Amino acid sequence: MNTSTETQQLTPSRIIETAMAFFASKTLLSAVKLGVFTTLSGKSLSGSEVQAALKLHDRGVYDFLDALVALGFLNREGLLETARYSNAPESDVFLDKNKPSYIGGFVEMANDRLYPFWGSLEEALLTGQPQNEIKQTGSSMFKELYAKPERLKQFIDAMSGISIGNFMALARKFDFSTYSTLCDIGGAAGILSVEVAKQHGNMSCTSADLPAVEPIAKDYIASKGMSGRVKTVNIDFFTDEFPKADIITMGMILHDWDLPNKKMLIRKAYDALPEGGAFIAIEALIDDDRRKNAFGLMMSLNMLIEFGVAFDFTGADFEKWTREAGFRRFEVIPLAGPSSAAIAYK
Template sequence: MNTAPETHQITPSRIMETALAFFASKTLLSAVKLNVFTVLSGKSLSGKEIQAALKLHDRGVYDFLDALVALGFLNREGFLETARYSNTPETGIFLDKHKPSYMGGFVEMANDRLYPFWGSLEEALLTGQPQNEIKHNGKPLFEELYAKPERLKQFIDAMSGISIGNFMALARKFDFSPYSTLCDIGGAAGILSVEVAKQHPNMSCISADLPTVEPIANEYIASKGMSDRVKTKNVDFFTDEFPQADVITMGMILHDWDLPNKKMLIRKAYNALPEGGAFIAIEALIDDDRRKNAFGLLMSLNMLIEFGVAFDFTGADFERWTKEAGFRRVEVIPLAGPSSAAIAYK
C-alpha cells in the first residue's frame, strides 16, 4: 500500500490561461459588438442563420460560436451544421439590447476604447502617464468625451451598464427611511436616483451633472415615469458647491481623481449634508489587505491608463479621508459583484 503523502503538482496552466485571457475577452467583446446575443433574443438559431444575420465570413462562424459555448456565454443543441444556438440565462438578461437590464454599453466601450489602450499598460507603468485619447490628441478624457455627443452617449451607456446592478442593490440594502432627499453627484443618466425613488416613496432625488448630460438624464427619467420624483440639476463639481440633501451619492466618481481632488469632493459632500446625513461612494473598493478584490486592483490600473494620477482605494482609505473631513462613522455594504457602498455619516 502506498502511504506517501500526495504532492501538489506545479503546472503552468494558470499562467497560460491568464496570459491568453485576452483571447476570451476579445471573443466576448466582439460578440456584443456584433449583436450576437440580441440576434438570439428569445430564440435559437442555426450557425448559418446567425452568419446571415451578422454578415460573418464562412471561415470563423463555428469556431466563434462554439468558443462562446465553451466559455459559457451560449447554449448549443446539435453539432456544426445541425447545431442550434441560444442565449444562456445571463447573456439573455444582460447582453440582449431589447432588455432594460442590458449592460452591454460598458462592454462596447471596453471594446472600442479600453481594449486598445490596455495594450500600452507597460508604458503607463514606466511613465505614470495616461494612455488614452490624451496621448494621441492632447485632450483630457472628459473634454474629449463631452465634446462628441456619440462618445458621450457611449460613455454614459457604459457607466449605466456597469453600475445599474450596484444602484439596484444600494436601493435595496441601504436604509433610506430616516431621509427624504438625495443628490447624486455626477449622476449621468439618473439611474441611481431613479432606482432609489422607485423603491422608496419617501425620497425625492436630484441627479446632478454637467449641462451636456441633462437631456440624456431627462429622457431616461421620463422613460421610467419618475419625472415628478427625480429632477436634474447642472453642477460642475470642481467649481460649484453641492446642492443640500440628506444623502449625497457618488457612483464611480471618486476613483477618477488624485488624492487632493478626492478630498475636495469629500469636503463638498460634508458641507452639503445636515447632521446625521450620509455620504455614499459606490466603488469597486479594494479589500483592505489588497489581496482579494482583483477587479478593484485592475480597475485602479485602468485609472492609471485613463488619467495617470487617478486610483481606486480601500474602505480603510475612505474611512481615513472622510473622518479627516469631519464625518463621525463609516460602514461598507457589499453590493453587486466586486463593488461596495462606502458610507460616511455626518
C-alpha cells in the same frame, strides 16, 4: 525551498489561463459588438443563419459560435451544419440590446476604448502617464467625450450598465427611512436616483451633472415614469457647491481623481449635508489588506491608464479622508460583485 515532490505537483495551468484570458475577453467583446445575443434573442438559429444576419466570413463562423458555447454564453443543439444556437440565460437577459436589463453598453465601451488602451499598460507603469485618447489628441478623456455626443452617450450607457446592479443593491440595503432628500453628484443618466425613488416613497432625488448630460438623464427618468420624483440639476463639481441634501451619493466618481481632488469632493459633500446626513461613495472598493478584490486593484490600474494620477482605494482610505473632513461614523456595505458602498455620517 520547494522539494522535488512539490515542484512536480505544480502546473503552469493558471499562468497560461491568465496569460491568454484576452482570448475569451475579446471573443465576448466581439460577440456583443457584432450583436450576436440580440440576433438570437428569443430564438434558435443555425450557424448559416447567424452568419447571414451578421455578415460574417465563412472561415470563423463555427469556431466563433462554438467558442461562445464553450465559454457558457450560448447554448447549442447539434453540431456544425446541423447545429442550432440560442442564448444562455444570462446572455439573453443582460446582452440583448432590446431589453431594459442590457449591460452591453459597458462591454461595447470596453471593446472600443479600454481593450486597445490596455495594450499600453507597460508604458503606463513605466511613465505614470495616461494611455487613452490624450496620446493621440492631446485632450483628456472627459474633454474628448463631451465634445462628441455619440461617445458621451456610449460612455454613459457603459457606466449605467456596470452600475445599475450596485444602485439597485444600495436601494435595497441602505436604510433610507430617516431621510427625505438625496443628491447624486455626477449622476449621469440618473439611474441611482431613479432606483432609490422607486423603492422608497419618502425620498425626493436629484441627479446633478454637467449640462451636456441633462438630456440623457431627462430621457431616462421620463422613460421610467419618475419625472415627478426625480429632478435634474446642472453642476460642475469642481467649481460649484453641491446642492443641499440629506444624502450625497457619488457612483464611481472619487476614483477618477487624484488625492487633492478626492479630498475636495469629500469636503464639498460634508458641507452640503446636515448633521446626521450620509455621504455614500459607490466604488469597486479595494479590500483593506489589498489581497482579495482583484477587480478593484485592476480598476485602479485602469485609472492609471485613463488619467495617470487617479486611483481606486480601500475602505480604510475612505474612512481616513472623510474623518479629516469632519465625518464621525463610517461603514461599508457590500453591493453587487466586487463593488461596495463606503458610507460616512456627519
